[in-house]
Amino acid sequence: MSILKKALLLPPVLIAIAITMASAQNTKPPQAATDVKEKATPVKVIGVKAVTAVPFVSGYGKVQPDRTWDAVAQVAGPVVWTADKLRSGLLIPAGTSLLKIDEREYQLSLAQIDAQIEALNAKDETTKASLKIEERASLLLQDDLDRKKQLMAKGSASQAIVDTAERASLTQDAKVQTLVSTLKLNAAERKVLLQQKEIAALDLERTELKAPFDVRLNTVDISLGQYVNKGQQLFSGDGISVAEVVAQFPIGALSSLFNKPGETGSPLASLEAGSDGTSDRHDAIKAKVVLRTPRNDIVWDAKLDRVTAAMDPKTRTRGIVLTVSDPYGQATPGQRPPLVRDTAVEVILQGQPKKDKIAIPASAIRKGTVMVVDAEKRLHFKPVKVAYIQGDIAVLASGLEPNEKLVVSDLPAPVDGMLVGPKPDKALLERVMAEASGKAASKGTK
Template sequence: MFKPLTLLSRALAFAVPVALGALAAVNADQLKQPPAGAERAPQPTVVRVVTLAPVPVVPRVSGFGTVAAARDWRGVARIEGEVVATAPELANGALAAEGTELLRLDDTDLRLTLAQIAAQMAALTVKDQTLGESRAIAEADLELSRQELTRQEKLVAEGVATQAKLEVTRRAELTARAKLTEVDNQIALNGAERAVLAAQKDVAERALAFTVLRAPYDLRVGEVSAEVGQVVTKGQVLVTGEGVEAVEIAAQFPIGRIGPLLRATGGMVTDLKARVRLPAPGHSVVWKASVDRVAEALDARTQSTAVVVRVDDPLGQAEAGQRPPLRRNTFVEVVLMAPEQQALIAPVDAVRNGRALVVKDGVLEVRKVAVAYVIGDVAVLSDGLAAGDQLVVTDPAIAVPGMAVKPAEDKALTALLAAQALGQPAKGAKK
């Protein structure tokens, strides 16, 4: 009775493990997959930032103009005459020191005129001596005539002399007085003639001085239009030149860019420092300059004003192979600079339409920003941001307000901005 049950139990004990093994083999691939886990959070986007901090800034603005001499000179013939001598310095481009005799005109006629005047004045001196002696005689004769007249008048009063005798004495006194007057008149005429001759002498001597043309100051000779043997006329330009003690550049500056610069410093245009730059291969040539004056009117087309800067001793500032002397018509850049100050700065591209992005607690945030002025690629900030703010400098197409980000400090850009704010090349950057 119990034998069938025993057999069934044994059969089940064998069949169940076999069935489970077969099921496991069929579902082996499915058992390899791991169990589903929880969703992963997205990684924050990395954005480049610069941490704002006050840095030294030299407010400046650039303009452009051409070099001109501070003083131009034209040597004009003041008299007519033939050129009899010229100096080696009388050549285009030559340097002539102050007082150098550049050319000389024939002075023979003027010297003959002076000799003639001297002879006439000597003759007048002899006449004056003669007239002096004649006057002494005439004066003595008049005195005797007056004494005789007095005696005759007394005799007539006493009844001793006749009236006819008195009249004769009076006529003699009048004749003596007329002779003295004649001598005095001749002396006066001689004095007038002497004054005329003196004036003629001054004219001749002045003309004689004009026979020599000298450099009025240290100059560089320009165009020369006179040579030996040439007869020049009064008023003819013989030579041109320009002073070498200084040059000037009338550079044009947009009035809107100078205004903020002055407001930042509280000064006048003439209080600003100036530098003149000439771009050269591999480096920039720089000259020290000073602001001399500001033009009276604005340019109607460009709304810019001309600021005239002066470079003293351009020849003395020259260095062979490094800094050539400034020459007329050279096109240069003029930089006006205010005193150094501390300010927050940012790349111009990081501030758009008065707004900028900053990283705040790992999230992008929009800030309204005010820019005081711009120096090249550097914006000098006046409001909206503070020291310690992390300003985003990544392309705005990547940075979206409100998104989670991870700031990465751009130290190279920070160094470049600081250098540009001072007008200096960044360390390691190519000039």
């Protein structure tokens, strides 16, 4: 039996299976790809640059006048005159008369003392005239006593006559001494009256109140015709020549400003040592006071003056006092306001420039390392040492060189050696450079 005949005798199901197996044997699987292309992970980078870094730190505080004037009545009496300028908010030049208390009582006291002194002078004149007479009489009685003593020595006079003459001489000496004592008492009384006159003249002068320095009036608690008592506060004012700002700073934040390279210890130690204004570190720090407004930032040049006596135990901060000279003279109506009491301002302290420093975003540092991209676009980790952190940037002491490409993207699972696709972030680099060089802190209108 031929093969064809045998095949025709097979059931149809078996024929279908045989055909399928033959087709499977003749079909070859596709060749697997042996070369898989590595995919680069896109990352943002900045080409680090050397910059002259200007360390700065900012704090906040309120403006206070460097000196205040609380006008207190030094004498009692009714107010008989007040100046038109005696109103809250007005600027008063030094020496301006603002208020007068009725001076008649003090004028009368002064006149009474003058009369007492005049009477005492007249008494002195009569006493001196009497003293001359009594001194002459004393000399005559002394001569008479001497003659009688001589006569008694010759036997021509008795002891009783001599005793009588001696008693008369002593009585006359007593009169002279009384007049001398009267003149001394008059001199002492005159001294007391002259002191009382000075006090009365001072009280008379105190009936008029004048501005001791250029001030801006705050509260006015007095009016015309009101009776004031000695020690009563009448009004108050703030000095306008110098404004002070007490800004709070964390102690550690000042290290980059006050400590020299390689220097350790509290940054405030050197600052406090120069609180008398003699420290060169005061002059080495540039200070600015900034008023933030919706339109722009207004900046005043300031001077580092001193450190407050105590630390705030809650915030662990220390107050640094800055002064701004002529805050009212620098004002421009409609553009630049004066620095008035209780104005909330920002204070920026700038240290000495540090050349050839590398500044990078602080967020690029993770556990003391950063990610860089090499020439073959491979990612690597590098340890860095931070000199100081300033806002959102970190200024490095070591670890990176200029022109290295620093990864600033936040990679979820970075692996050393992985292929990346770097994309420069020029805007971020400009912000880092501006903040590191202090330009960001110097913006504003002067």
